[in-house]
Amino acid sequence: MSTVFGRGIGLVLVLLASLLMPTGGRAEPIGGPFALTGPDGRVVRDADFRGQWLLVYFGYISCPDVCPTDLQRISEAMAALGPAAERVVPLFITLDPRRDIPERLAEYVKLFHPRMVGLAGTEAETDEVAKRYRVRFVRNPPDKNGFYGVDHTTNIYLIAPNGRFVEWYKMAVPGLGIAEAIRRQMARAQRE
Ligand code: NI
Numbered sequence: 001m002s003t004v005f006g007r008g009i010g011l012v013l014v015l016l017a018s019l020l021m022p023t024g025g026r027a028e029p030i031g032g033p034f035a036l037t038g039p040d041g042r043v044v045r046d047a048d049f050r051g052q053w054l055l056v057y058f059g060y061i062s063c064p065d066v067c068p069t070d071l072q073r074i075s076e077a078m079a080a081l082g083p084a085a086e087r088v089v090p091l092f093i094t095l096d097p098r099r100d101i102p103e104r105l106a107e108y109v110k111l112f113h114p115r116m117v118g119l120a121g122t123e124a125e126t127d128e129v130a131k132r133y134r135v136r137f138v139r140n141p142p143d144k145n146g147f148y149g150v151d152h153t154t155n156i157y158l159i160a161p162n163g164r165f166v167e168w169y170k171m172a173v174p175g176l177g178i179a180e181a182i183r184r185q186m187a188r189a190q191r192e
Helices: 002-019 066-087 102-110 123-132 175-191
Strands: 035-037 043-045 053-059 088-094 117-119 137-139 150-152 156-159 165-169
Touching (some): 035 123, 066 088, 066 156, 066 175, 088 102, 102 117
Antiparallel strands (some): 035 043, 053 156, 137 150
8 A cells, every 4th residue: 555655745746847848838937037237237138039039047256167168168069050050158156246246247258159148136136036947045144254155056048039038057067969959950941
């Protein structure tokens, strides 16, 4: 009896997991509207990018290795896309707006792609956007030198020209794989 019961629970868990799948479309949509601060302090909204594909990543400048590695993957994907990359804008949204002021962000993102846009907000604004993208993160307490790290999930999100979330790329997907996936989505969007 307990086995059957256990299996039942397992099935419920699988069903729950499928409901939470990003591309299932049944759960609340991922992403959505935002208004954040761009380079030079102007307000940047998601709607400003309609008509272009977005690659969205959340992280922070002082991240020792994860963010640079992931931004490098974006950089590689953009290079592999060739001319199609002109239709893609990479966005880097900081989870650490206290330290990552727009000027610093603008400098940082340039290291990875000339058209990458660094976005900041207040902590409340950042938290809200992160929540909509289902980014999980923790701002750790500062050490005795005042340094703190921010643990965070590392998905790279693809947003279609109509502003809808399409899919995300996990850490295991290399830059070339991301480029291939984006090409597939572009071709698919053209057929629709
Ligand atoms: Ni990071």
